[in-house]
Amino acid sequence: MSVTSPDLQPGGAQLLERTYAVQREIRKAHRVMAFQQIVDQEGSATRAKIARNTGLNPSTVSTILKELIDDGLVLDGEQAESTGGKPATTLKVDRSVHGILTVTVRPRRFRAALFTLGGEVESTESREFDRNVAPEDLVHFVSTFISNTERKIGVVGLQVPGAQDEGTVLESVQLDWHNVPLAYLIEAATGVPTFVVNDADAEAMVEGAYHPNAAATLYFVHMGGGLGAAIVSRGLLLSGLSGRAGEIGHVRVDYEASEPACLCGVAGCLESVASMRAMLGPAYSEELTSDEISALAADPSAVERLEAGAVALARALRLICAALDIQQVVLGGDAPRLGSAFLAAVQKELNANPAMAARTPSVVYAHPPREAFGVAQYALNRAFGVQWSFNR
Template sequence: MADEHGKATQSAVRERNLTTALQLVLSGDGLATRAAIARRTGLTSATVSSLLAGLIADGLVIEGRLAESTGGKRATTLRVDAEHNVLLSVIVQPGLVRGAVVDLLGDVVTSIAHRTTSTATLDDVRSVVRRLAAATTARVTAVGIQVPGIADGDLIRESVQLGWVDVDLGRELSGIVSAPVRLVNDADAEAIADYEVSDEFGANLLFVSLSTGVGAAVIVDGAVLAGASHRAGEIGHVPVLFGDDAPVCACGNRGCLEEVVSVTSLLGLPHGADLEAVDVAALAALPESRERIATGARTLARALLMVGAALDVPNIVLGGAAPKLGADFIGHVRAEAARHPVRAAMPLSFRYAKTALEQPFRGAAQYALQSTLGVSWAR
């Protein structure tokens, strides 16, 4: 038993060191060397050479040009083999399934969009994954799938927007690709992408995604909080309006936050409308929309005062399609939060997300990369 324990410990240490070495190569911008990795990690040159030999044999790392001379023999640089290893990133929305082939440096190689005639189905997701797999000759390292709902391992526990309950998406996609399938909630994916590229708000924030639905992700000390049952941030179906005249939500309840502050509701669009197919900014400028936007912003601010105080997370990032609403919406949110300061709680700061609109596939791809290889595109 002692020998088995020792072997297991040695294996775990080697795996951790392999991950560290790969992260240093990935973040080295093609300039990493064996000697530099040894200095950064404190490992011996022989150990580092062994680790890199394994990563090269696995096809994840390749040798590049010779580094600049520092007086002795010129070292060989190392970089990840982004050309021959890719990730598939898929975003599932009620009326639209989008996907991209993303290389290991985070760059999109190719992307596709598949619009559905009704709510997206498993067949729609399978079709997009098949098309992406056929679009690349590189090895697929992992598949990241971003869904509006509760993702728990291989299962989508529930998605009100899609009408899915306990869907084993990993099993549903088996046979299409041999790579692991990693599911991630849409707000979590957007939060991961935004956090990786921006240090404006530090390591503690609440990311609120407003699109066809409403979801949130909590980042504490740089890590996304999952919650006891992977439901942390599911604020969209909390009632905020009460009475018989409160709007009926797709979940069956009345007055849910989603029915008041989702971008589709703010613009007066039907549930599940394809926001990629409309000019959100133009619709937001209409008089009837501006009234709904002001009311929705006040409601959202009041809800976030409670959430921010409960979590002691004072920084709020508004993502999804919210940035397309422009300065008026976030201005109303800021003003309402300032009108109702919470004693003993830090005042809330707000900004729009920086990444999701320009790089929509980055979040699911980053999650798949981190879950499979243990590395990330560092800020």
């Protein structure tokens, strides 16, 4: 019996293409696994260790590492300590070729930071405006930065306030930008892969770097002038189909409210009760210092609003944590300036009314912020598939 080649059978060409596509994805996954081993164990990773830890064939590991070295991502390092035979050569991240350019966008300011692939900040640059910035201003700023640097920019990460979906800024009230295809505009002007992340997600990525291997899923809440949220698992965002997974800021929690107190137009939304501005009053601004925010929180006139905000936040958290089996909630943004009393009030409400058959999550404040690290981590992962960690 003769067997014809797949491309001569009905549907054979499509089957062959699917097979090739699967093989490409497998090879890509193996490449990421090997690269992540070097990021995790820089200076001690060897070819033999990578093969042992990943289960990959040693010859496959050697082929992948040659590609990573040729691509300027990895370097041979020092010789490892001998265990009796010829000392193995260690591997490390190549910091000399690719750079990660991040830009934090604010209504009248751009703040750029150039990261190495090892996570170090190599340089920073800012530009102030006497008017609100426009998308074309950002395109010019990024293009000029890239043309003026000697380093090869491997990826651009943009941190923008507001909602975004796969590189398009859907709506940013602060910037007054709507449906701006930001990643496309930057890529068209520079030829560099570009990714966009909002403030809450960028801050959540910082927190995720403290828990890269944690089996538990974290729920991160950014508290400032608004209220944003993100879901983090094993150090990475779970963004959902539209990039808005976990967002509860404009879910209604106060059904007695009759007039909207938020730009969303929903009366009694969580942001109108539990954002920093809602709890501390109109004197609050994200431009205030830590001491100034703490002083507002200590003002007796804010006590009732803080109590109401803590209860509303806890009730909203109870629902989402029960649905997603979340074990820890992290409050970031300016929330840590509220002190231990607010944190205790949120935890007390969660403990007092637990959801049946669900574990009550613990609530903690976020680690100290690291400027631009979150957006750099996001860009690194989207472009190269790996992630940095603070606790390895």
